Every structure is written in structure tokens, then in C-alpha cells.
Amino acid sequence: MIEKALTGSKRYWIWLLCLIGVIAVGKLCYFKQLSEGLTVTGLGRDVPWGFYIAQFTFLVGVAASAVMVVLPYYLHNYKAFGKMAVLGEFLAIASVTMCLLFIVVDMGRPDRIFNAVLHPSPSSLIFWDIVSLNGYLVLNVLISHATFSAERKGIRPPGWVKPLVILSIPWAVSIHTVTAFLYSGLAARPFWMTAILAPRFLASAFAAGPALLILICLLLKRLTGYDVGRQAIRTLGKIVAYAMAINVFFILLEVFTASYSGIPEHMHHFEFLYFGLEGNTVLVPWMWTSSVLSVIALVLLLTPKLRSRENLLAWACGAVFIALWIDKGLGMVITGFIPTPLGEVPHYSPSMIEVMIGLAIYAAGALILTVLYKVAVTVRKREPEAEWAERAHRMMVDQREKEAVAAGD
């Protein structure tokens, strides 16, 4: 099966080589970080978590979003997602892998990574995050592996798949909930200490992930001719629309609570985000970009006429993805530290090395995704090779069904 990824067009190989190039550069940077310590990043005692953890948080959302195709397809037998389900699962695999890589590169002592397993401490949410992320990875690998190989052989997937699929649905919710709890349980950081954080994470996940999936599907269609079907894209577009609307609503709720209550500790963070605090305005242009993109996306998405036009949908999905990436991948985590519990306003911007390592991890994710999609597309496209074969195939299937009906009568 994996050997399908070992042959491909020139374009495919150039793309892989580019990704490997980025990964190689990132790896060099990571070796530097390993030998010199996290001093090579822009982090410091006041902003101890930054770019890496923010990317991790964002990607957890992308991973969880697979459930938005898996659930309708497996549980409600929504046939239109037939060609998309495995793509969603593969996206989840790639995203979770990136999440785990981001955690690893953020660690001061990656060599002791097994301490988290050897000395588990259930009171720590990192422990639960490790459990849920790895569990989700295993679930998705098992499910996609079993269903896909059964499909390839033309037989029914084994019976244990269905329970796993059902398990994977709450599990997807749990990875995001646990990640939200990672933040929202901290008395020291009022910006995060809000009960709505988990639902907010879920809403943004169910917008960003499917938006990415739509973009990838459109890209696949253009590059390889593999078409998941209009219906699937449309349904997913609707999901993005509603999720995005809910997400924006939740943000407004937060802004309201913080500003109307007037508690300075709560307010300062939003001030920093949208207007800057004590001259620190690094995030201001970003956040406004995000807001504007959100509004544009919402307009495009909530108008059925616009949404149903594939190129506009693509633009809207792009806008959603970027808006949410800024929101989660930049704003969410850093703002929690600014101002600090001591009221100081530190500066943080990721260093070049940090960005390069981050890029390399994204490239690794893209590499995994490319390879998995290559396998999926090659296997699915093997037959029929020609138009006549498709026609003939349909004829034979129809005939078989007719015979079955006749036999049944």
C-alpha cells in the first residue's frame, strides 16, 4: 500500500523534495536548539510558551475536525462523505503528528520524554493531553487503515471498526476539550480562565478544520482529478459557516464579559489584543486582520448563493483558516502572558529558529498528508481507467441489483 507513495509524477517528487528541504533546514535549527537550549527561541521567563504551543493548540483543532466528516458518514450513513471520510482521517493523522512534534520541540529536555509515561500524574492536564492525542492518533490510524484496506480488497471492513469509529467521535471532542482545560484551569491566567474556552475551541476547530479540508479537496481535484463530489463540499461548506458563526459569537461573548465586568485583569488582555498595551502593539494588526477576514468569511459563507460558488467558497475557507490561525496560532496563547500576573508587559516575538522549526513541522505534516493522500488517490483511481470501464461497471452493478431484486421477488 505504502509503495504507492514511492512512485509518482515529477511534480509529486519536486513537492516532496521541497518539503524535505524545509524539514532538513528545520532539523538543523532543531539541532542548534538541542545543543544550546531554548535560548535560541524568543521565549523568556515572562512568556514561557509561545509559537510552538500556539501552533499545537491550533492543530489540535484541525485534528479534531475530522469528526465532522466521520460522524455524518459512519453514524448517519451520509453517503456524500464517502470519498471524503478517509481524507478527513488522514488529515487528523497528519495534524496530530504535528501536534506531538510541536510538544516535543517545546520541551526543555526531550530526552526525558518518557518520564511523562514512567511517572504519570493524572492531576496534570498535560498527562491527559498526551493520552488523548496519542489515543486519537492510534484510533485514526487503525480506522483508516482497516476501512481503507478493506475497500481496496473489495470486502467489508472488519466488525471492530464500527465501535472504534463511534469511540473516535467523543474522543475527537475530548482532545479539544482537554487542550482547552490545559489553559482554562489556571487561576494565574485570567485571559484563559473562562468556562467558554472549550466550546470556543470546538467551534473554531469545526470551522478551521473543515475549511482546510475543503481547500485540500479543491486542490486535489485540480491537481489529480480526484473529485470528492459537489455535494460533499457543499455540506462541509455549511458546517464551516455555522461553526464560524458560533465561534465569532463566542468571541463577542468573551469581549463583553471582560469589558462589561470591568475587572482590569480581564480587560487588559483584550486591550492588548486589539489596541496594544503600554506601547506593545505586536498583535494589533494581526488581530484586526483576523477580525476583518472573519467578517468577510461570514458574509460569504452565510449567503447561500455565494457559498455555493466553488471559487468564492474557496476564498471564504481561506479567510476562515487564516483568521482562525491568527486567532489561535498567535493571539490565544501569547496574550495569556501579557500582561503577566505581576502586571508587567513583556515583549515576545518568535525567533527565526523558532519559525524555521515550526515551518519544518508543518512541512513534516504536509509530507505525511501528501504521502497518505497519494496512497488514497492512487488506490481509488486505479479503476476504472477509462470512461467505458466506468460505464460498463455501472451497467454490471445495475444488472446485478436488478437480478438481486428479481431473485428477491
Add this chain to the structure above:
Amino acid sequence: GGPILAALASARSSTKEDGPRWAMVVDTRKCEEKGDCMACSLACHQTHNVPEIDSKKEEIKWIWKEPYKHAFLGQEAEHMRHGLKELPITVMCNHCENPPCVRVCPTQATFQREDGIVLMDMHRCIGCRYCIVACPYGSRSFNWKDPWPRGDDNEPVDSPPNPDFPTRMRGVVEKCNFCAERLGTDQGPACVEACECEALIFGDLNDPESEVRLLLEEELSQRRRPELGTNPHVFYLV
């Protein structure tokens, strides 16, 4: 439901009723008299081989001075005594009764002893920095780089001042340990020993005769961010 909630919140509080419960009292008035005194900080850092790092971003400190408005964030009033807002207050790890740093540590590298001291096992720490994120007092420092860089011969370039105390490696967190290594001996904490004006008082709260107990009974004390439920065991006499 109450007990369950309480249990959730204090999942890791493991102090015992009967043994000692160590605490520190900081008499800010005495300290203020001494002006720019840094003796406690210097002594502690020498004793514990805490390196001096120039960058504010990466500095490591176990005990230091923080302006009142930061140390007691939100408690500064507009018309306070002149200068009080900027008054340097000696701060360190509070050895909280209910320490969030312990609760969040995924490896139990940070733990609480029965005598209330929050300690670290440097060998176990994986450098995730969740404890730093969770501590509301900024008491924790991370070794962003090698604190005592080694030369080609694998010997530290600058020799650490105290050969009897280990150094750290890069990638782990550290903080004030209430001088746990000295408690067994006759010595008290190094900072207490160094403070000439006795602005720092250390002792066992469970001992009704102890100085700290008596002081707290006599004087009005204040703690940092008590509303967060961490129950700090460093008390400030203002």
C-alpha cells in the same frame, strides 16, 4: 459537592497536620529601612549556584525584589503612601499550601513534601514549563541555556560558587527550595542567615512557640494573591 470540589482543587496538597509546616515571614518595614540591600538574594544565589544572567528574559532568580504594585498586583490604591507603589518587596516561592505548580506538573518533578515545602526533582523535569505558566507569582525560572557552560574539557568555565550544591543543566525549571538541603542541619535558610536586620523570619507554623507563629499572631500580615486559593506560606508584614 463541596468536598469534591475542594478535593479537585487541592488534589496535590499533601501537607500533614502533625509534622512541621515551614513558612517565611517578611517584615517589609525592616527591609525598607535597609534601602538597596540585596544580601538575601546574593546569599541564596551563591549557596544554590544560581547563575547570574544579564538578560531579563532569561534570568534565573530564587529570591528577588519586586515593586509593591507588582508583588501585590491589584492591591495598590491610588493614594497610597508616597513611594509605596514602587517599594521593593522581597519575593520568592510561596511554598503554597495548594500549589498549582505541583498540580500541573506532568511528571511529578515538582512535588510537595509533607512539611509543605514545594520541591523539585531535577532529574525528572522534562522542561515543559507548565509549572511556570501555572504559578501566579512568577516564582519559577527556567534554564534557557546551560547555566554553567562547560569548556572542551567538560569542566565548567566559571566554577560554581558552592561545590556542595549541585548545578542544573539546561532545560529544567528551578526555584527557591526553602533551603531544604539545610533544614536537616542546624542552619536555617541562607537568605535568613544573610539578612542582617532580621527582616526574614523562617519557622514551623505548627509549632505554637515558633517565631513565625508568634509574629503572625501578633501582627497583621498580608499574602500575595490570596484570592486565588493557593494559600501562600510567605507572609508579609506591611
Add this chain to the structure above:
Amino acid sequence: MAEDPTPTREELSRVEYAPPAKTWMDTGVDIPNRRGNWCYASDAKHPEYLGQPNAHDWAPQNEDWNLPENWQRIILDGMKERLEKYRSFRLFMDICVRCGACADKCHFYLGTGDPKNMPVLRAELLRSVYKRYFTKAGRMFGKLAGARDLTIDVLKEWYYYFYQCTECRRCSVFCPYGIDTADVTMIGRELLNLVGINIGWIMEPAANCYRTGNHLGVRPNTFKDNLDFAAEDLEDITGVHVDVPIDRKGAEVLVVVPSADYFANPHYFTFLGYLALFHEIGLDYTFSPFATEGGNFGLFLSHDMMKRLNAKIYFEARRLGVKWILGAECGHMWRVLHQYMDTMNGPADFLETPKSPVTGTVFTNAKATSTVHITEFTADLIRHDKLDLDKSRNDHLKVTFHDSCNPARAVGLLDEPRYIMKKVLNNFIEMPENTIREQTFCCGGGSGLGSDENMEARMRGGLPRANAVKYVKDEYGVNTLACICAIDKAVLPPLIDYWVGGVEVAGIHEFVGNALMMKGQNERLTDLRNEPIPHLQKREAEEEVKSDA
């Protein structure tokens, strides 16, 4: 077959893969009760004619095989000689780790579930004897080391299982060391032959071939009659008269075909295709009256016999003064032409590097043997647009392609036939990917096992192939199975009838002949089988109606 009808499809399709409780060394083979799974012994006269050692009359089902007195000595000496002569044999005896990767790769195992049809155990039948007599461990530890004495029961097992291997080499593709059980089978059959154990279906064609030049025993005059007859048939169908040159000295190309091509169906239609093609491009070629057989049943008997039967090809090429040789569609013929001929009977320094007279393409890949495969030749013609082809004339065919194992795994000829098919017909579909190209499954009757008395074994061994055909038939309505092997063309039709039904077997050049627009042809409403091409007939009828109106 007469006494023992082949079991029903239902019976055969219940294959039990769980091995028996007893170890394989303790389970002999009950030959009399396994009728339908083995081939009859050869009449002594054939091996005698060929001068084979210890030729005698015997019958597999008899208790006593009339073996020579010292048969064990003969076999062990033969084994020793071959261990010293073939590195492959010695190595394959020594290095198998019994990883089992080859086990479910053999079509006979998949079709029978008989564990001794796993390639590893097939080889172990011989290896156990090798260990007993040629290794220290085997001598010391005996059975524990997997060694056993050479007894008559062991010999019977050899006979049974070495004639249930079609030497297709599928196992070798998957073995981490490339252990080629086909090679072990070849040695096993050679050893059996040393004590006069051989089967009629191989011995008789080999004797025929030695004597007349071809397996079927077609004599020179009949050969000419058949070829002339073919030319007439072709003229009836196409309206074009073609010459069939035989024994034309100084021709540029010697064409070698398997004898079935001019004698049996459906090979014959492919043969018509060649004749049409050669005529159309004006190829300067000749058949040989002596080298009337490209196939080589010697391959299934012994290396020496292969060499003896093969010698006439280079001999005739030299005698006729041709520049190069064109080999037709045949599987085991190509294994010999490609892997053995030059080594055995070369060097072919009297021939030239083949060069297509039409396109000028030089076949550098055949510069030493000067032997070109006809699909290479035709693919090159089509590539250079030298043929006037009407693809739609094959529209009534929905075609899938069976890679014949020898051209696939001995020659590596995979894309040439596919290229031709894509150019001469519209409806081509592949079978599932684990059953084609280098992983192709044998027809079940190769290597001299295409006999009738072992029909059950053939049907069982052909199950994987038939299954794949059934799949494309059920899914895409495939009605034609193409192949480039004479044995396949003979063996596949009963196999497909048994398991699938409704699928014809054809050669590539039959399609070429169908699609080829010949100069001066009639309207050609039939294909080379002289069967009406439905859509052309319909169109013709419509046009008639129109002109009537």
C-alpha cells in the same frame, strides 16, 4: 478424466488452508486416491527414443514403479553432480530461512491448500534429502535437522509435487533471497528423469520435437499445408492474398512460432494476425521447415533436453542466412530464447543486431541473441505510426490481459503488449493489481502440465487467475482474455469455462489483425475468427436500408 470426472466448482472452491496435525514428513502422498491431480507416465518409447536413462514402463498409481535396482545411488549421484554444477541449486538448498513469505504466493497452494504446495515445502522435499546426505547436521541430527532418508515414498512425493509446479517463479519474486522454487523443481524433475520417472505429456512432445522439429509431430508437408491453408483463410476473411514464405534463403528475418499457432484454436487467429501484419508491412521473412517450433518442452524435463531441442533455431537461422530472428507469442519459448538460448547454443555471431526494416529502430536490447519479441516489434511499428489501424473494429471486445509468467518474470515484457492493446482496441481493463505484471498468476497448466488427466489440479491451480478474470467480468463485463503464450491459449479456455464462463481467450496479434486496415481489403464485416462484428454489421444493414430507400 474418463474414470474420474472433475469435481464441481463448489467442491473445489472450498479450500482448507489449515495444515494437518501431522508434520509434513509423516504425511506421504496417496497417489491412487488423488486421481485428477497427476499426469500419466510416459510410454517408455519416448524416453527411449530420446536416449533418456532408465526408460521403462511404469504407472504412478501402481505400488511398484519398476525403478532400477540402484535408484537411490543414481539420484544421489545426480544430486551431487547438480550441486556442483548449479550454484543456484546449492544456494537454494542452504539459505532458506523458512520465513514463509513464499507460502501463499503459489497458485497451487492457493487452489489446493495442500501445504506441500507451498514453495518452501516443495523445495523442502528435496532439501530434506540434501540435508540427510550432504550436510553434517542432517547426518547427525536426522529428522530434528529436517533431514530424511531417500525412500520410495519420498520419490513418490517428488513426482507428485514437482509435477504440481508450473515453474512460474511467482514465489521467487517474494522470497527475500530470490529462492526460485521453479529452479528447484527443474532439478527435481531432472533427478526423477534419471531413474526413468517422467510424464507422457512432456515426454511425447519432447520426442516429437526432437524428431520432426515441433511438439505436435507435424511433418514438413503438413506444415506447409497448414500455412497455405492459413493464407487462404486470411484471404477469405480480408480479401487480401498473402504469401507465406517457407525456407526462403536470404530473407531478412526468421520467424519462429509455437507450433500450436498454426495448428490449434484460438492460437490460429493470432497466427492469421501475424500473417496479415507481415504482409501489410512487406516484411522480408521466412519460416523454417525444420525449426517449426519455438516452444521447448525440454525446459520442463532437463537442462540438457532444453539445449537439444533449442539447437535447431540458431542452426536454421544460419542455414537460411537471415539477419535476425523474430519470436512469436509464446511463454516458455521466450524463457528459453531469452535466458538460455545464447548461453546454450550461441554465440549468434552470424546474425546482426536486429533492426526493424520499417521503422529503422535498432533493438539494442537484443544485440547478442538477435532475437526480438513480436510485441516489441509491433509496438515499435505502432509507435512510429506505420500501421493503418481502426480501433473500433475491436469494439465488440472487452479485453483484459493475463501476463503470461515467463514473458513477465523471465523477460520483463510487460508494457509492450499493453501498449499494443491500447492502440488497437478501445476497451481494455486491468485485473486487480496483485494478479498482474510481475505478480501475475499462472494459468495452472504450464511447464507440461496442460494435460487432461490432471484436470482437477489444473482447475485448482488456475483458481487465482480465474478469480481475477471473474472479477473483471463481473465488474466490467469483460469478454476477452488476452495473453501472449501458446500454453495459456490452450489451458485458459477450459479453466475460464469452469470457473467463469463467457470469456474468450485471444492473442494480442489477433486484435492487431482485426484492427489492421489492409490495402485492397474487402469491407471486412467479420473479425479474424470469421465472426460478424456486431456494430459494423448493424451499420451496414442501416446503410442498406438507407440506400434502398
Add this chain to the structure above:
Amino acid sequence: MNALVSLLAVLSIVVIAFLGAGAGLEVLFGVVLPYAAILTFLVGFVLRIVKWAKSPVPFRIPTVAGQAKSLEWIKHQPLESPYTRRQVVLRMALEVLFFRSLFRNTKAELKGGPRLVYGADKALWLFGMIFHWSFLIIFIRHLRFFTEPVPALVTGVEWVDSFFDVGLPALFATSVLLLVSLSWLIGRRFLDPQVRYISQAADYFPLFLIFGIASTGVLLRHFAKTDVAGVKELGMGLLGFSPPNLGELGLSGLFYAHLLLVTALIAYFPLSKLMHLGGVFMSPTRNLANNNRAVRHVNPNPQPVQVHEFEHWKEEFKEEIAEAGYKLERD
């Protein structure tokens, strides 16, 4: 039965080593047998290779697994059907380093119908690879007992292998991987009915033996810790042909068990299927190019055979030939 015999053989080696070490036979186990084993290994290995090499390769019979080189515009698959020596070397390299043929492995299943389906089955490949690479790395790591200074390669491998800081002394990842992959390989021999059926004592024995070596090794490193300095003294001594006084080193029985198992493996190697190490390089279906029609392969001792002479044939069928009207002459 086969498995039991093999297991007992391995266990008895362990027991003998313990008893012997206790009974003052250290010199036998620490010096005499290792030297003897190495001698057996070297001689046996060379003899086996020579024996193989002495049998010629009469024909060029590569197993072709892909499109051969033919017309220019047909895409050649050089790794499946190598045409030049370079391509053969590449194909062999992939075989030897990455078990490429096993990577292809499939599993067939018969469904009702009947319908045969084939699925990828890469588990054997995966565990085979893990086993072999782990073994190689452990072998390299062990050179630290025999070299001074320890080559950078060895320390580098150690550093990577023990990157994950688990336990003290740090656990080597390959020790675990070796045991895991061995367990899988052994489990397969018991649980897969087909493989169980074909397995012989000679298949179980090396697996148990290496499992014994690996587990005693892990015990030595992590549980019944041994005096590595003593071991190194022994190792260097053996290498320099000046074995130390073993009585003084006081190495444990467990160490002698480890050593005796290794000794057994080394001695057993050239007599057994483990010689696939050498054989894989010599396999004529893999190490030859598929260029038969372009380059003549010469059989070093061709067999003369009797053929049907043309003249004889012409004589035999002269009537038929006349009837057909052939002239038939030789140049």
C-alpha cells in the same frame, strides 16, 4: 517438539555456563571456547562461501519483477529488471539493507464465492527489519568492550541509542526493539499455522538463542549489573591474545551465560541457515542483470549434447519434404 528441543538446548547452555562458572571453569568458558568458536566461525564461513563459489552459475536467471529495458520509449524499471551492473548493485543494496522483496509481501484470503483477495502484509518486513538493524547496532555497540579508545562510531551509536533518558544506566532502544522483534518472530512461528507447519528445530534454535543472548544482556546491564571494567579487560585481553586472569575478575555466572550463548551462536553460524548473510549476496536470481539478449552469458563448463542433425532429419522426412516442394540445402 522442534521448538521444545531448541528451547532445551538454549536453556542447557545457560545452565552449563552457570555451573561451569561456579565450578571454576572460567578459563574454558571465557577463553578456550570463545577462541574455538571464532575459529569455527572463520573457517566455516570461508569454507561455505568457497563451496558456493565453486559451483558455477551456468545460466543467467534473474527473477524479473518489472518492465525490462527494451524500446527506448517504454519506461524501464531498473530496480526491478536491472540492465547494467550499477542497477544490479542498487537492486542488491535495497535487498540487503531494506529487505525489498519482503516489503512486497502480501497475504491472500479466500472469501466465499469463491473470491481471493490480496492485502499488503508488511509485518514480517517491519519486524524483520527491526530485528536485523537492532542486532547490527548492538553488535557495533559491543565493540566498546574490545577497543580502546572506543571508536567514535561506537560512542555515537550509543549516544543515539540511549537518547531517551530512561533508567540508569540508560536503556538502549535497540535492546528493547531486539527483544520485541524477536518475540514477534518467535510468536509468529507458534501462532501462524502455515509457518508453524514449516518450522524446524533449526528455525527455533537461533531465535531462542538470540533471545537468550539479548535477555541475559539486558539483565547484565540493568538488573544483575556486571563489572563492565572486568568485561573490557577480558575483551581486550582476548583480542590481544593475552587473556587476563579470570579468577580475579570475578565475573558473574550470568555473564558467562551471556558469553556462552554468544559463543554458541558464533560457532553455530556457519553451519546453519544464518549463512543467509552470505547467501543473499550470491543469489543468482537477484545478483544478475536481465540483459540476456544483449550480453551473452557464458557457461563455464558447457555440457555437450546430442542434437537431431539437420541432414538426418532431411533424410528421415525426405518424402514429405519432396511433397512440400522444399529444396533445403546447407551453405
